Amino acid sequence: MLHDFHLDVRAGELLGLLGPSGSGKTTLLRIIAGLDFPDRGRVLFGGDDATGLPVQQRAVGFVFQHYALFKHMSVADNIAYGLNARKRSERPGRAEIRRRVGDLLDLIKLSGFADRYPSQLSGGQRQRIALARALAVEPRVLLLDEPFGALDAQVRKDLRRWLREIHDRTGQTTIFVTHDQDEALELSDRVAVLDKGRLEQVGTPDEVQDRPASATVLKFLGDSIELEALAEGGRVLVDGRPTPVAAPRGVIGPTRLHVRPWQLQFVEPAEAHLTGTVRASHRSQGRQRIEVERPDGRLVVVEDFDGERYAAGRPVGLRINGGYVFAG
């Protein structure tokens, strides 16, 4: 289910469609491709109306989460499929097709694999073949549906970097769908955040992280805690103490303050906005996450450099160094 919205994709950009499952991001991608049909609204490619065009004539490249390679064809035949499918008058010659397939195999760094079959390849290799197959037809826009969703963590990271490289080299306008915020923020020129069929925000990774348009966007982009706060004189107060957070215009009185784990700092209880006792702490990759239980029993997760250790049961105070307040 999608609600009405307008989304502009700029030529040559890498746009990430980010949203939880069921947010409509895959539906949007499939509508752009012509695989699903909107009840109303239009799809424009550079100004040409493509809404009525069947999928075959939209000149899109689509990469599926589960690769959707043709199992009975060799790697080379898979990549050449789109070229061979063209009308005779538009089809390149045999030698030309072979050359293009060779170039694409070089691009995806699988040069020696032309005669293999998909069943002989790993997941990451299959997805690269699927990408080459989509690029072979020189699409106006490349659409990737959770392209790394079926791969394990290490391969995912490698492919992410590699996709960025390919994009920088080819300048291919690309839209990709993901539910992984790290992936979207690392890879995209701009991110479009969708939730429940609504377009919540479009912006660069910096914009959506520094100035999230709504609590939904903020929550989806990472962990946060929500605190009762008071907006007074343009400042946001927690527990009667002023915080560095400025209240947006029009927000006066009781409100909610959203704070990221790294916007909390351990301080002496006397100058703290929040107090509590340490319940547990975990270290990972040079950082630590400390769970602090507040007097009312609620948990606050604090993120800190892996320096001083916090033993369970230790009373601590927390200062709020930043946060987000949304109007309405």
Next chain:
Amino acid sequence: MVATPQRRFLFRRPSVIPGFGLTFGYALTCLSLIVLLPLAALVAKASGLGLDGIWEVARDPRVASALRISFGVSLAAALTASVFGFVVAWVLTRYRFPGRKVVDAAVDLPFALPTAVAGIALASLYAPNGLIGAQLAKVGIQAAYTPLGIFIAMVFIGLPFAVRTVQPLIAEIDKEVEEASATLGATRGMTLVRVVLPPLVPAVLTGFALAFARGVGEYGSIIFIAGNLPYVSEIAPLLIVIKLSEFDYAGAAAIATIMLGISFLTLLAINLIQAWSRRRFGYV
């Protein structure tokens, strides 16, 4: 330290699944008693005639004609059943329509019906005064009592095999593969021919082999519609029955052995094609 033997031949590979001895013995005993022993007895009986004797039987014009009809019509019927069966399986699996379950169940009827009943039903339908036979007679086609009648009966009994072998594979077709083909610019027809059908070839071949084998061996449903005219519409199994009723056991066994030989070679050929196509289409 444990010494690892140099790729010693093992009749049975080590496995955590128990019961190999029992099940293997049971399977072998059943296969021997039910399949191999009767076939061996058949060959033994026929061997009383000697190779020359069998050759003599095969060269008898009536026998040769019956064999030609049996195998030729079976081949044609299996081909037809494969095509129809494929379409039926396609419709039943790919589309949802009212009555689908009923049609799906009806496909199995030729399995369950006593073949003689099917034969009588077909004969009365296609007889020159029957429901369909009368219409065919108007355009000058006589189905009953000709090889065409045999063909109809064989398609009837072969169809379920063709349907049931391809149906699960059609159900497994990945919708995304078809969509991928479409996004690459392929028309529906091209997607069908180059993407959807090739992986189904091995299953279609299996269905063809089963329908063919069933057609060659069929007796009950054919003899009523065939008319059984020597040299025209007499099938080899009927000839065997005739020989038996004339107490020519060796002659009957000889025809049976020839049928066995041809069937074996045909099925072997189909299996080889199948093995090749499986490799070709990536089912290794």
